[in-house]
Amino acid sequence: MDSALLIGRAKEKLGIVSLTPAQKQMCDVKLPARLLLAAPTGSGKTLAFALPFLRSLGKGTGIRGLVVVPTRELALQVYEVVRSLASPDLKTAALYGGHSFEAETKSLGGDPAIVVATPGRLLDHIRRGTASVFDVKALVLDEYDKSLELGFLADMKAIAGRLKNVSTIILTSATKLAELPDFLGRQPLKAFDYTDSNSAAEPDIAFMRVDSPSADKLETLDSLLRDLTDNRTIVFVNHRDAAERVYKHLKDKGFPAGLYHGGLEQDERERALTLFSNGTTPILVSTDLASRGLDISGVEAVVHYHLPVSAEAMTHRNGRTARMGASGKAFAIVSDSDKVPDFFPALEQYWPSGSGDIKPSQWSTLHFNVGKKEKISRGDIAGFLIQKGGLTKDEVGRIDIRDHQAYVAIPAAKARETAVAVAPYKIKNTRARVTQLK
Numbered sequence: 001m002d003s004a005l006l007i008g009r010a011k012e013k014l015g016i017v018s019l020t021p022a023q024k025q026m027c028d029v030k031l032p033a034r035l036l037l038a039a040p041t042g043s044g045k046t047l048a049f050a051l052p053f054l055r056s057l058g059k060g061t062g063i064r065g066l067v068v069v070p071t072r073e074l075a076l077q078v079y080e081v082v083r084s085l086a087s088p089d090l091k092t093a094a095l096y097g098g099h100s101f102e103a104e105t106k107s108l109g110g111d112p113a114i115v116v117a118t119p120g121r122l123l124d125h126i127r128r129g130t131a132s133v134f135d136v137k138a139l140v141l142d143e144y145d146k147s148l149e150l151g152f153l154a155d156m157k158a159i160a161g162r163l164k165n166v167s168t169i170i171l172t173s174a175t176k177l178a179e180l181p182d183f184l185g186r187q188p189l190k191a192f193d194y195t196d197s198n199s200a201a202e203p204d205i206a207f208m209r210v211d212s213p214s215a216d217k218l219e220t221l222d223s224l225l226r227d228l229t230d231n232r233t234i235v236f237v238n239h240r241d242a243a244e245r246v247y248k249h250l251k252d253k254g255f256p257a258g259l260y261h262g263g264l265e266q267d268e269r270e271r272a273l274t275l276f277s278n279g280t281t282p283i284l285v286s287t288d289l290a291s292r293g294l295d296i297s298g299v300e301a302v303v304h305y306h307l308p309v310s311a312e313a314m315t316h317r318n319g320r321t322a323r324m325g326a327s328g329k330a331f332a333i334v335s336d337s338d339k340v341p342d343f344f345p346a347l348e349q350y351w352p353s354g355s356g357d358i359k360p361s362q363w364s365t366l367h368f369n370v371g372k373k374e375k376i377s378r379g380d381i382a383g384f385l386i387q388k389g390g391l392t393k394d395e396v397g398r399i400d401i402r403d404h405q406a407y408v409a410i411p412a413a414k415a416r417e418t419a420v421a422v423a424p425y426k427i428k429n430t431r432a433r434v435t436q437l438k
Contacts, residue, residue, distance in 0.1 A: 069118060229356050238309065381396075
């Protein structure tokens with residue numbers, strides 16, 4: 001695929017209005033190449049590496065493009081971006097822990113040209129003989145610093161040792177790297193460094209301090225969230241049990257909140273992110289698991305219910321908002337028992353009014369028990385809801401499709417009647433159960 005076609009697809013499929021400086025530079029590089037892209041969270045790294053990556057694949061059979069990512073959530077997000085940009089003849093597969101190994105083996109049998117995978121799951125497929133990386137021409141190690149942090153160095157070395165025909169290598173990182181991986185060979189990587197304020201615009205974040213009269217902070221959080229009812233907000237805590245406690249409190253109060261932490265099952269985490277992204281639960285209570293590797297647009301505010309333990313943790317939390325040129329807010333709730341770390345930026349005092357009403361979400365989510373493996377597309381679902389459910393085009397919100405299920409945001413006031421209306425009908429000659437998620 002050439003650059004002009006890729007940019008056109010980015011504008012059509014991803015709603016990109018204009019490219020960032022990093023994306024422009026990466027788009028124009030001469031291939032084959034060995035590249036290092038260091039850029040902060042929210043700067044559009046996925047599209048930046050996808051542009052030269054897809055240009056590098058050429059023609060042939062077998063897996064020709066490989067993207068290795070540190071987390072399952074990032075695998076799904078990168079998969080969606082790459083699949084949206086790739087031409088229809090370039091099949092894309094995603095491999096990650098918590099996913100059906102059998103389903104992945106079947107998708108690999110369909111001769112995908114591109115694979116997005118976490119290191120451990122990919123290595124498992126390679127060793128079992130269900131995936132071959134011999135024909136890979138382009139390799140991306142996305143969020144390489146995070147992969148090191150999670151202990152994937154040995155797996156990545158083992159994977160790299162199987163790559164015999166790679167001509168283009170792209171390494172991405174949210175931070176400057178102290179040293180480059182020796183398993184990628186001795187040839188230097190051409191660096192594109194956007195990690196400092198001289199080469200990348202500082203994110204437009206307003207930093208505010210909210211004093212809590214109690215170490216508990218729950219009532220202060222209530223008051224603050226009442227002021228943020230029209231904002232998509234992530235509330236960060238430091239531990240899983242705290243996340244559970246804060247989430248339960250907010251639900252009991254009537255806030256449209258979701259929960260996200262590493263102790264949940266994979267499908268529970270995926271569902272929480274889906275409902276947050278599509279507006280059904282515009283408040284997400286999370287540990288630092290959500291501070292990296294997620295590309296969720298439209299997050300207007302982050303709340304540090306617990307103060308972060310390091311400057312890096314703070315940076316990655318704040319990086320969830322003010323992405324791709326948007327503005328955002330970061331609130332630190334501070335009690336008398338807290339000491340604001342020196343690494344915090346200057347905080348403007350904010351006094352929540354607490355007078356706003358708790359607004360239910362205007363969106364609800366319909367769940368379909370069919371997905372990609374049943375050959376169901378976003379267009380199929382949108383058309384089905386419009387023709388059989390009586391919705392207008394503007395009433396069909398974000399559609400997320402998985403292997404055997406799909407999630408669709410529609411107006412909350414119409415969710416129940418729409419689910420009833422479509423119940424007697426098949427979608428694309430397939431019987432589907434459509435339910436409203438509670």
